Amino acid sequence: MAGWDHEWQEAVHRVTAAFGRLPHPVRLELEEFARGMAAHKEAMQQLVAQVDAAAHCAGCGGACCARGKYHFSAVDLLVYLAAGKPLFAPRFDNGLCPYLGEPECLIPPGYRPFNCITFNCDLIEDQLPREEVSRFYKMEQELAARYAEIRALFPGRSMDGPLL
Template structure:
């Protein structure tokens, strides 16, 4: 546990330092991209909420969350920083995803990592009309492009990958 806390704090410090060193015009660009990303993820969440995703997830105990770990990336942290959203405290003591709280994710939908916001189990996807499923996957491609745009504001590779 203490080891993961240390790794987390070092990663947060590294990304925060890079963010603080951005020239003002680049920081403004990042703020605009981050705000758009949050809205995009919220729209994706609204789309799956049509299938009552929250109750399906609660019924299975969030099995995908229990198995998925460490997807929070440097870009996800940059979105927090650029929008001045207070950062959550991961729970490395739960034996599950460190971002899984009680009873739900510690991360608001608009700030969740790519893998978390884009994954739909068959139960949820089967509840959506085909055109909405197609729309969701189009939105996933657009979200991937948004991540690429934010990473491009920094030296190559410096904002790639997970924080942990």
């Protein structure tokens, strides 16, 4: 656990330093991208809220959260930094996803990692009308493009992949 905390701190420091080196016009562009990404993720969350996705997740105990770990990416952190949001403290001692708190995710919906915001289990997806499922997957493709826009602001592949 101490190792994960240390790795987390190092990764946060690395991305924060890269963010701090951005020229002002690029930082403004990143801030605009971050606002758009957070709004897009919130819209995706609202779409599944139509079928009370949160209740389904609570009912199964968040099984996908128990299995999914370390999806928070450098881009997700950049969105936090650009939005001026205080960063959460992961819980590497819980044996589950380190971003899972009591009783829910430590990350607000607009800032959750790509995998977390785009995954719908069958319980949720089966209750959505077909056109809403199609709209959701179109939104997923648009979200992937938003991640690519932010990664493109940085040299090489320095902001690819998970933070840890």
